[in-house]
Amino acid sequence: MIAAIVALAAALAAGHLVAAFVGPQASPLLAVGNTAIDLTPSWLKDFAIATFGTADKLALLVGMGGVLLGLAVLAALASGRGPAPGTVLIVAVGVLGLVAVVTRPDVGRLAAAAPLASLAAGVATWLLLHRRASPSDVVETAGTRPDRAGPDRTDSGAERTDEVPHGTRASGATPGRRQFLVTAGGAAAVAGVAGLAGGFVGGARDATSSRAAAPPLRATRRLPAPPNDADFAKLGTPTFLTPNDAFYRIDTALSVPQVPADDWRLRIHGMVDRELELSYDDVRRRGLIERRITLCCVSNQVGGELISTATFTGVDLGDLLRDAGVRDGAQQLLSSSSDGWTCGTPIDVLLERDRGAMLALGMNGQPLPLEHGFPARLVVPGLYGYVSATKWVTDLEVTTWDRRRAYWLDRGWAREAPVKTQSRIDRPSANATMPAGRVIAAGIAWAQHTGVAKVEVRLDGGRWQEATLSADVSDDTWRMWHIALDVDRPGSHRIACRATDKSGYTQTAERMGVLPDGATGHHTITFTTE
Ligand SMILES: Nc1nc2c(c(=O)[nH]1)N[C@H]1C(S)=C(S)[C@@H](COP(=O)(O)O)O[C@H]1N2
Numbered sequence: 220m221i222a223a224i225v226a227l228a229a230a231l232a233a234g235h236l237v238a239a240f241v242g243p244q245a246s247p248l249l250a251v252g253n254t255a256i257d258l259t260p261s262w263l264k265d266f267a268i269a270t271f272g273t274a275d276k277l278a279l280l281v282g283m284g285g286v287l288l289g290l291a292v293l294a295a296l297a298s299g300r301g302p303a304p305g306t307v308l309i310v311a312v313g314v315l316g317l318v319a320v321v322t323r324p325d326v327g328r329l330a331a332a333a334p335l336a337s338l339a340a341g342v343a344t345w346l347l348l349h350r351r352a353s354p355s356d357v358v359e360t361a362g363t364r365p366d367r368a369g370p371d372r373t374d375s376g377a378e379r380t381d382e383v384p385h386g387t388r389a390s391g392a393t394p395g396r397r398q399f400l401v402t403a404g405g406a407a408a409v410a411g412v413a414g415l416a417g418g419f420v421g422g423a424r425d426a427t428s429s430r431a432a433a434p435p436l437r438a439t440r441r442l443p444a445p446p447n448d449a450d451f452a453k454l455g456t457p458t459f460l461t462p463n464d465a466f467y468r469i470d471t472a473l474s475v476p477q478v479p480a481d482d483w484r485l486r487i488h489g490m491v492d493r494e495l496e497l498s499y500d501d502v503r504r505r506g507l508i509e510r511r512i513t514l515c516c517v518s519n520q521v522g523g524e525l526i527s528t529a530t531f532t533g534v535d536l537g538d539l540l541r542d543a544g545v546r547d548g549a550q551q552l553l554s555s556s557s558d559g560w561t562c563g564t565p566i567d568v569l570l571e572r573d574r575g576a577m578l579a580l581g582m583n584g585q586p587l588p589l590e591h592g593f594p595a596r597l598v599v600p601g602l603y604g605y606v607s608a609t610k611w612v613t614d615l616e617v618t619t620w621d622r623r624r625a626y627w628l629d630r631g632w633a634r635e636a637p638v639k640t641q642s643r644i645d646r647p648s649a650n651a652t653m654p655a656g657r658v659i660a661a662g663i664a665w666a667q668h669t670g671v672a673k674v675e676v677r678l679d680g681g682r683w684q685e686a687t688l689s690a691d692v693s694d695d696t697w698r699m700w701h702i703a704l705d706v707d708r709p710g711s712h713r714i715a716c717r718a719t720d721k722s723g724y725t726q727t728a729e730r731m732g733v734l735p736d737g738a739t740g741h742h743t744i745t746f747t748t749e
Pocket residue numbers: 466467468469470471472514515516517556557560590591592603604605608609610611
């Protein structure tokens with residue numbers, strides 16, 4: 220048992236160490252996890268997000284750790300007579316890791332070295348420890364007493380098993396046992412050091428230091444700070460700008476892609492007159508602009524939290540595409556990230572003069588946080604993130620819908636996904652209890668690139684009452700609302716809200732789930748007065 224678990228640790232540590240040199244995405248554990256994510260059906264992904272929220276990746280890693288430990292125990296139990304069954308199992312798992320790594324889109328040619336190191340370390344440790352645990356003459360003994368041979372047997376070659384009292388063997392006092400424990404301890408220590416060294420080397424190569432060294436991103440013309448009445452945070456709404464560490468995060472990356480700014484290049488190609496390749500400095504030299512944009516996820520349930528607002532700093536994406544010269548017949552901009560995720564955006568939307576689509580380097584005055592796409596990402600007002608907001612973006616291909624299919628398309632999501640006009644109640648919180656009388660309700664509404672014109676609230680199915688809106692900062696950002704309701708009757712109550720956007724559209728009451736292009740329905744909550 221110990222042999223199998225130490226062998227597992229050795230395998231993971233070796234893979235981690237080698238991956239630190241050939242690229243973090245080569246880690247077999249991460250590669251299997253990432254592949255699992257890519258193969259996960261949408262309903263399971265939705266379930267994982269709903270159950271674990273942003274901890275869904277941690278849950279996956281913990282689950283994988285459990286499965287590996289279970290396999291190690293299985294290997295130990297199956298290898299009573301000899302190491303062969305365990306070896307076969309380790310090789311099988313190792314080959315799985317190897318396949319996962321070499322089929323990842325974001326690994327270099329050397330990536331296979333990491334899973335191969337894992338495989339070698341795992342098998343070698345296993346065979347060594349298994350031999351130490353059951354010296355050769357135990358195998359002979361096993362011939363006569365097969366029921367007593369096993370990997371946890373500690374009999375030394377010099378002793379006949381039937382001469383050793385149970386207690387003595389269990390105490391591990393025999394020389395064979397000691398030798399085994401020393402070897403196992405040594406192997407575990409080497410694995411630990413290798414794992415730490417892997418973390419150290421990987422840490423030195425990651426993008427944190429590159430981000431820390433990034434020059435300040437100053438826009439040529441800065442936006443004024445949002446006015447004080449841009450939110451009703453005192454009444455329970457979010458702040459108008461979401462702090463970077465509170466900004467919602469959604470992506471398929473199990474470990475945050477590490478792209479140092481110096482290594483980053485953005486290639487613009489496909490149906491263009493001139494291919495472009497830009498470095499981080501090339502982008503900065505184009506002259507930076509600032510835009511406030513509310514970003515939201517198509518997986519946001521009615522009343523959900525997957526929406527945030529930031530001031531983004533970068534360059535206009537439409538200008539960039541015009542510089543490359545988009546050819547007639549182009550339909551889609553297929554953007555790819557360093558970790559191989561892809562996203563398709565209608566090219567005519569990006570070329571709209573007033574769309575405000577961006578290649579962003581900064582967020583709320585800082586270089587993009589690593590989780591939000593450092594060194595560069597796309598942001599397009601009015602489109603859900605999965606069709607517009609590629610983080611760690613490295614490649615822009617101008618193409619047609621037929622020629623390329625983006626990541627989520629084959630998983631049931633719509634090809635085009637403009638943000639749906641929506642609103643949410645933040646106060647009272649669901650199932651709250653409060654004194655009867657005057658109740659303040661407050662929340663948010665959004666209709667990016669159209670603008671919010673009105674929010675109405677209704678109590679217990681009564682008439683719709685118009686709420687007070689926050690300052691109108693931009694059509695591309697959310698608006699907050701609040702209203703005082705007279706709730707005289709003690710007991711259970713229900714409120715609902717609905718937004719009307721500047722096109723005159725009022726959000727429908729019809730309940731639809733997030734698949735295929737975003738949820739609809741009125742957010743409704745219940746609370747109690749006494
Ligand atoms: N590289 C990459 N970019 C991505 C994604 C992804 O999985 N990988 N997810 C998209 C989705 S679904 C959303 S909603 C937004 C979320 O951006 P955020 O994490 O900065 O809030 O990023 C988009 N960009």
